[in-house]
Amino acid sequence: MTEKLINSIQSIIDLTPKEVDCINQLFKEKQIKKGDFILTDGQVCNQFGFIVKGLIRYYINHDGEDKTYYFACENNFVCNYESFIPQMPSTKVIQALEDCEMLVISFADLQIFYKSITQGERFGRLILEQVFIELLQGLSSFYTDTPEYRYEKFVKEHPNLQQRISQYYIASYVGVKPQSLSRIRKRISSQK
Amino acid sequence: MTEKLINSIQSIIDLTPKEVDCINQLFKEKQIKKGDFILTDGQVCNQFGFIVKGLIRYYINHDGEDKTYYFACENNFVCNYESFIPQMPSTKVIQALEDCEMLVISFADLQIFYKSITQGERFGRLILEQVFIELLQGLSSFYTDTPEYRYEKFVKEHPNLQQRISQYYIASYVGVKPQSLSRIRKRISSQK
DNA sequence: CGTTCAGTTGACTAAGGTCAATTCCCGTGG
DNA sequence: CCACGGGAATTGACCTTAGTCAACTGAACG
Numbered sequence: 001m002t003e004k005l006i007n008s009i010q011s012i013i014d015l016t017p018k019e020v021d022c023i024n025q026l027f028k029e030k031q032i033k034k035g036d037f038i039l040t041d042g043q044v045c046n047q048f049g050f051i052v053k054g055l056i057r058y059y060i061n062h063d064g065e066d067k068t069y070y071f072a073c074e075n076n077f078v079c080n081y082e083s084f085i086p087q088m089p090s091t092k093v094i095q096a097l098e099d100c101e102m103l104v105i106s107f108a109d110l111q112i113f114y115k116s117i118t119q120g121e122r123f124g125r126l127i128l129e130q131v132f133i134e135l136l137q138g139l140s141s142f143y144t145d146t147p148e149y150r151y152e153k154f155v156k157e158h159p160n161l162q163q164r165i166s167q168y169y170i171a172s173y174v175g176v177k178p179q180s181l182s183r184i185r186k187r188i189s190s191q192k
Numbered sequence: 193m194t195e196k197l198i199n200s201i202q203s204i205i206d207l208t209p210k211e212v213d214c215i216n217q218l219f220k221e222k223q224i225k226k227g228d229f230i231l232t233d234g235q236v237c238n239q240f241g242f243i244v245k246g247l248i249r250y251y252i253n254h255d256g257e258d259k260t261y262y263f264a265c266e267n268n269f270v271c272n273y274e275s276f277i278p279q280m281p282s283t284k285v286i287q288a289l290e291d292c293e294m295l296v297i298s299f300a301d302l303q304i305f306y307k308s309i310t311q312g313e314r315f316g317r318l319i320l321e322q323v324f325i326e327l328l329q330g331l332s333s334f335y336t337d338t339p340e341y342r343y344e345k346f347v348k349e350h351p352n353l354q355q356r357i358s359q360y361y362i363a364s365y366v367g368v369k370p371q372s373l374s375r376i377r378k379r380i381s382s383q384k
Numbered sequence: 385c386g387t388t389c390a391g392t393t394g395a396c397t398a399a400g401g402t403c404a405a406t407t408c409c410c411g412t413g414g
Numbered sequence: 415c416c417a418c419g420g421g422a423a424t425t426g427a428c429c430t431t432a433g434t435c436a437a438c439t440g441a442a443c444g
Contacts (some may be wrong), residue, residue: 065336067332067335067336081324082324082328085321085324091329091383099215132273132274132324136274136327136331138282139334140259140331143252143367144254144259147254175335
């Protein structure tokens with residue numbers, strides 16, 4: 001079960017067999033049903049997770065409207081650092097779009113991870129930097145790119161996800177209503 | 193000259209007189225002319241700065257168009273962490289909008305700062321968290337808020353800056369062309 | 385065969401982009 | 415003191431695109 005997780009961590013830092021055992025003990029299995037929430041608005045994010053199977057989205061709830069800004073699937077780490085690091089209430093929501101199998105570690109156990117794993121701190125820093133930059137670029141794109149371009153980029157970068165996510169959530173990610181996404185798709189296909 | 197800087201740091205962590213001396217030596221004075229660049233596209237950000245006097249903006253250069261996403265003035269710290277932390281080329285630009293007096297510390301000297309100041313690491317982490325969250329919320333707002341609302345929020349939050357920044361840069365920050373900002377202003381004033 | 389729900393389409397509205405003309409403000413020089 | 419020039423800001427006319435509301439289509443399912 002933890003095989004994928006170990007592989008992912010080992011692609012970033014080196015691990016001794018003992019450290020692998022340690023990680024196996026620190027991360028706990030967790031099942032999440034489609035539609036359920038991993039983190040909600042106002043709640044403090046106290047878990048750092050890894051997706052073994054399934055698909056999730058991050059969104060901002062704004063006046064009853066969903067604004068999706070990130071998708072994550074198999075072999076990705078899940079955490080709202082904005083809430084996790086300072087242990088403050090989250091302004092974002094994380095929701096499962098499919099039944100998910102996850103491996104999670106608590107905030108407290110992550111501190112043990114940092115102490116027990118030689119390159120643990122390095123792992124934490126590298127993941128944080130990666131997430132920081134990815135988020136910044138993702139959000140910047142809302143600023144600089146048109147919905148049409150965002151959609152084309154999404155399709156290009158996530159051809160596999162496109163099959164698994166409904167138009168409703170894709171529209172929310174692109175930054176328009178489903179009706180408008182439908183028109184954008186039409187416009188694009190007629191241009192070819 | 194370093195008085196304001198020391199005050200700002202002391203509002204976050206405690207400093208001994210010796211540590212104050214150390215900071216005075218590590219930070220160097222730097223003058224920047226209006227219009228000049230503190231950091232450009234493709235360059236690695238190797239300085240962490242503090243604005244003693246003046247005004248700057250952060251922007252994304254996208255197809256020849258400026259997209260301003262942040263302003264900073266007196267008593268604020270200046271750094272593109274996205275480039276500074278991993279020491280990678282920046283995708284963002286930092287420009288002086290007025291003649292600026294700054295105090296800057298190099299990446300290398302900041303490591304000395306971390307080692308020499310008892311609560312130095314804490315300072316670094318708190319500033320990073322603060323910037324991280326501020327940036328995330330600032331960029332999220334492009335996603336969730338209308339230009340009209342963004343403008344009203346800007347005026348409310350930065351009444352002093354509004355006087356010092358031309359409509360051109362404010363429009364860029366709000367996310368529209370100057371002509372459209374002009375119409376937004378008209379619309380708002382007629383609604384009252 | 386009807387129900388349901390996602391996705392599409394149509395008609396209309398609202399708002400920003402574009403290009404061009406005009407006005408406003410401010411400093412300079414006669 | 416006034417006239418002029420130049421840049422910033424505003425305004426007008428027109429175009430494009432997303433939002434809204436409502437109707438319709440199509441596929442899955444009992």
